[in-house]
Amino acid sequence: MKNNFFIKCDDATLICDKKQYKEASFWERLKLSYHLLVCKNCRVYPEQNEVLTKLLKIKAVELSQKEKHLSSSEKKQMKEKIKNNL
Amino acid sequence: MTISKHKLNPNKWIDLHSDYLYQYTLSRISDSEKSKDLVQDTFLSALKAMDNFQGKANERTWLISILKRKIVDYYRKINSKKGRAEVKMSFYESGENKGKWLEECVPQTWESDTLDTIESEELRLVIDLCIDYLPEKYAMVFKMRTLQDFDTEEICKELEISSSNLWVIIHRARTQLRKCLEDNWFNK
Incomplete structure (x- = not known):
């Protein structure tokens, strides 16, 4: 079944998702292109997926800029616990 | 020595x-x-x-x-924790329609001008909510691959899942996110 050229919407959109991460193989992209030719329901998906990817990239940047440190009081608490367990 | x-x-x-x-x-x-x-x-x-x-x-x-x-x-x-980790399916899981879009999940054309609104504060809040709404198990893999700098191989190794497993998870997460954005933002 894996090499079947005719795929379902579920598989087609999965390949489309994979493509957003540049990890879809040539064969997969071929199957997807064909599916999109014949399936009206799936046709808007790739375009919307691009929009989703753009949004998520903005989020990723935001996230990487966030402070990621423990507060000094949290550190103090942890130190206490270590002392008690030594 | x-x-x-x-x-x-x-x-x-x-x-x-x-x-x-x-x-x-x-x-x-x-x-x-x-x-x-x-x-x-x-x-x-x-x-x-x-x-x-x-x-x-x-x-x-x-x-x-x-x-x-x-x-x-x-x-x-x-x-x-299976019950809590149930993701909303977008496709028929069995029967003769297996693999086809569930009727209520068929992607609709988005009404608002998407590229103009992409920078909007409010849209970012909506996407945060949609991500929060993902079951924890899906959210974790999805975020690692999408929002943090992990490649597929690293995630699979660390979480002991296969790469096809990873893609199914990401696929479920993305179809759910798409639907959530459509319902709560683009075609509200």
């Missing part, structure tokens, strides 16, 4: 390693409270396991190896 061995100094652990361990955890489970708990647990387990430390690795590497196991355990726990 003796080879100098690495030594452990628990009194300095917090100052030297806690931020690093915290960042490491946060990038994998993106829940700050749980991350703190795991870091704390790691230090406590490390104290108990000090006798087993052979001095081959440096202190930080050794602590990270303990933390990694904690993270995997945490992930396994989520994985076994």
Whole structure:
């Protein structure tokens, strides 16, 4: 079944998702292109997926800029616990 | 001649390693409270396991190896909480329509001008909510691959899942996100 050229919407959109991460193989992209030719329901998906990817990239940047440190009081608490367990 | 061995100094652990361990955890489970708990647990387990430390690795590497196991355990726990981890399906799961879009999930053309609104504050809030709405198990894999800098191979190795498993998870997450954005933003 894996090499079947005719795929379902579920598989087609999965390949489309994979493509957003540049990890879809040539064969997969071929199957997807064909599916999109014949399936009206799936046709808007790739375009919307691009929009989703753009949004998520903005989020990723935001996230990487966030402070990621423990507060000094949290550190103090942890130190206490270590002392008690030594 | 003796080879100098690495030594452990628990009194300095917090100052030297806690931020690093915290960042490491946060990038994998993106829940700050749980991350703190795991870091704390790691230090406590490390104290108990000090006798087993052979001095081959440096202190930080050794602590990270303990933390990694904690993270995997945490992930396994989520994985076994089946009920809560149910993702909303967008496709028929069985029957003659298997693999086709569920009627209510068929993608609709988006009404608003998407590219203009992409910068909007409000849209970002909506996407945050949609991501929060993902079941934890899906959210974790999805975020690691999409929002944090992990490649497929790393995630599969760390969480002990196959790559096809990973893509199914990401696919479910993305179809659910698409639907959520459509319902709550674009075609509201």
